[in-house]
Amino acid sequence: xxxxxxxxxxxxxxxxxxxxxxxxxxxxxxxxxxxxxxxxxxxxxxxxxxxxxxxxxxxxxxxxxxxxxxxxxxxxxxxxxxxxxxxxxxxxxxxxxxxxxxxxxxxxxxxxxxxxxxxxxxxxxxxxxxxxxxxxxxxxxxxxxxxxxxxxxxxxxxxxxxxxxxxxxxxxxxxxxxxxxxxxxxxxxxxxxxxxxxxxxxxxxxxxxxxxxxxxxxxxxxxxxxxxxxxxxxxxxxxxxxxxxxxxxxxxxxxxxxxxxxxxxxxxxxxxxxxxxxxxxxxxxxxxxxxxxxxxxxxxxxxxxxxxxxxxxxxxxxx
Numbered sequence: 001x002x003x004x005x006x007x008x009x010x011x012x013x014x015x016x017x018x019x020x021x022x023x024x025x026x027x028x029x030x031x032x033x034x035x036x037x038x039x040x041x042x043x044x045x046x047x048x049x050x051x052x053x054x055x056x057x058x059x060x061x062x063x064x065x066x067x068x069x070x071x072x073x074x075x076x077x078x079x080x081x082x083x084x085x086x087x088x089x090x091x092x093x094x095x096x097x098x099x100x101x102x103x104x105x106x107x108x109x110x111x112x113x114x115x116x117x118x119x120x121x122x123x124x125x126x127x128x129x130x131x132x133x134x135x136x137x138x139x140x141x142x143x144x145x146x147x148x149x150x151x152x153x154x155x156x157x158x159x160x161x162x163x164x165x166x167x168x169x170x171x172x173x174x175x176x177x178x179x180x181x182x183x184x185x186x187x188x189x190x191x192x193x194x195x196x197x198x199x200x201x202x203x204x205x206x207x208x209x210x211x212x213x214x215x216x217x218x219x220x221x222x223x224x225x226x227x228x229x230x231x232x233x234x235x236x237x238x239x240x241x242x243x244x245x246x247x248x249x250x251x252x253x254x255x256x257x258x259x260x261x262x263x264x265x266x267x268x269x270x271x272x273x274x275x276x277x278x279x280x281x282x283x284x285x286x287x288x289x290x291x292x293x294x295x296x297x298x299x300x301x302x303x304x305x306x307x308x309x310x311x312x313x314x315x316x317x318x319x
Contacts, residue, residue, distance in 0.1 A: 009045035020151035045133035160260035212274030233311035239281035
């Protein structure tokens with residue numbers, strides 16, 4: 001399962017390198033809705049793509065980014081105030097009479113103060129880093145699709161909710177940020193051959209058991225320890241990852257664009273690192289054929305997935 005990925009978020013690169021246009025209205029709508037809906041998670045790199053607006057529409061999006069940042073800063077400053085008061089109260093209580101409750105309150109307050117300080121610093125930071133582009137299930141990312149015969153970039157949530165399903169589908173099937181290749185004509189049959197997309201990413205991350213990385217069995221009584229591995233292709237390059245996507249609609253609800261990355265059996269080096277799935281990077285010459293599937297010929301679409309790029313994936317412990 002590709003539980004996290006480092007995604008190319010700068011839409012200008014999609015335009016320059018991949019010949020795509022931006023559905024600016026859907027980006028504006030997403031940033032606008034986030035002001036009211038805190039469940040919407042937008043990576044900082046997607047915000048930074050609008051840091052130097054060149055058009056009126058881009059300036060409007062930049063304004064929404066700034067407004068959201070101001071809201072978050074106020075919320076974090078209020079949290080800092082509350083936790084500093086809690087810390088002071090706990091320290092006074094400990095001076096009067098040491099108790100386990102006061103000691104625990106002091107510990108929690110201290111941890112929350114450090115968390116809020118870190119969030120504020122990150123919010124005010126303008127210099128990008130690799131973590132800014134990283135997505136997790138529920139986060140939004142730019143996905144390239146075909147619209148009117150042209151490549152178009154749309155913001156989509158990384159966890160697919162197919163059209164016609166109830167909103168509760170997200171909780172019933174929390175793993176639908178990945179679509180298994182061996183189930184494309186089963187669970188995913190309503191999207192496979194109909195709604196194909198491409199996600200451009202530099203790296204992906206997987207949860208792996210430490211004893212599997214070390215190629216051994218758990219010792220008697222040894223608890224299982226989970227670590228996160230970062231996988232990058234060598235030679236380094238951006239990967240064009242095959243996806244399925246859907247537009248979900250319901251009365252009284254905003255439309256939801258969402259996607260799932262297709263995964264398959266891993267190459268030997270990923271299997272040796274202890275993981276059992278891998279994304280499918282398309283060959284650049286196959287992208288348009290993938291984005292414009294012939295629903296009458298699913299075998300041709302499966303052939304595109306088989307004719308994939310096959311880089312060597314180096315791995316390391318994620319920071």
